[in-house]
Amino acid sequence: MIKILLHICWIALLTLLTQIGGIVWILSLVLSGILKAKCPVRGLTWFVFISFYLLATFFIVPPLARLSGRVPLPVFENPRLRPENIWFCILNRTYVRPGLRQALEAVAQQMQARFPGAVVWYMDANFPFIDGYPLEPHFSHRDGKKVDLSFYWTENKTSQTVAGNPSPFGYGVFAGPRPGERDYAKACEEKGYWYIGLDGDLAAPFFRAENYTFDAERTSELLRRLAAHPAVSRLLIQPHLKTRLGLAAYDKIRFQGCKAARHDDHVHVELR
Numbered sequence: 001m002i003k004i005l006l007h008i009c010w011i012a013l014l015t016l017l018t019q020i021g022g023i024v025w026i027l028s029l030v031l032s033g034i035l036k037a038k039c040p041v042r043g044l045t046w047f048v049f050i051s052f053y054l055l056a057t058f059f060i061v062p063p064l065a066r067l068s069g070r071v072p073l074p075v076f077e078n079p080r081l082r083p084e085n086i087w088f089c090i091l092n093r094t095y096v097r098p099g100l101r102q103a104l105e106a107v108a109q110q111m112q113a114r115f116p117g118a119v120v121w122y123m124d125a126n127f128p129f130i131d132g133y134p135l136e137p138h139f140s141h142r143d144g145k146k147v148d149l150s151f152y153w154t155e156n157k158t159s160q161t162v163a164g165n166p167s168p169f170g171y172g173v174f175a176g177p178r179p180g181e182r183d184y185a186k187a188c189e190e191k192g193y194w195y196i197g198l199d200g201d202l203a204a205p206f207f208r209a210e211n212y213t214f215d216a217e218r219t220s221e222l223l224r225r226l227a228a229h230p231a232v233s234r235l236l237i238q239p240h241l242k243t244r245l246g247l248a249a250y251d252k253i254r255f256q257g258c259k260a261a262r263h264d265d266h267v268h269v270e271l272r
């Protein structure tokens with residue numbers, strides 16, 4: 001009985017994190033049950049699951065997702081638009097409408113004019129299937145029209161731009177308010193939205209904030225290019241950054257409010 005309950009929890013977790021993982025686990029249980037009769041090897045279910053999952057993720061899901069109007073963001077094929085962490089791709093969290101992929105590719109290309117070699121680093125986007133199916137823990141990444149992009153950071157020791165950002169999972173390295181800037185995150189936490197800075201607590205043990213400097217110039221360029229793209233309807237960031245980066249004139253750049261996680265570690269981009 002406990003074993004069945006554990007399987008149900010595991011299937012639910014896989015489904016929440018990857019959309020297809022739960023179904024692949026069920027298929028793997030069935031297939032490994034058949035195979036075990038002939039060849040009783042330890043770890044067979046895991047072997048079948050990992051093989052099936054990777055096969056599905058890289059060869060079966062992309063063409064099926066295209067049928068439902070979503071495409072994966074480039075994994076290796078565009079050196080200017082890359083995943084901040086390959087796990088976003090492995091977990092099937094990088095699907096978007098074709099128009100959003102085109103907009104990101106165009107912006108990544110435009111970035112080269114001022115910052116040759118610049119890469120636009122994407123993080124969570126949407127799952128491959130079903131409008132309305134949310135990508136946890138994000139509220140709105142459910143229709144193929146949303147994607148989160150990393151801000152830019154410089155490593156102090158080398159003065160080099162960080163590949164991706166210093167967080168091990170992409171989120172939680174905040175370009176927080178400076179003295180004199182209004183702290184919207186703190187104001188939200190005081191209203192009871194205690195979880196909005198949780199990513200920062202999770203990332204904190206894995207990097208030293210004093211080793212990195214927020215690259216305001218490069219981040220501002222990215223935000224301006226995105227805001228100027230006609231296919232982009234809305235960008236969400238913390239208001240203190242909108243002011244600091246001189247973006248007050250861009251109506252598309254807004255505050256996400258208190259319900260969603262704070263947005264001074266990434267920009268949330270929406271397709272029109």
Ligand SMILES: [Zn+2]
Binds near residue numbers: 147148268
């Ligand atoms: Zn988002």
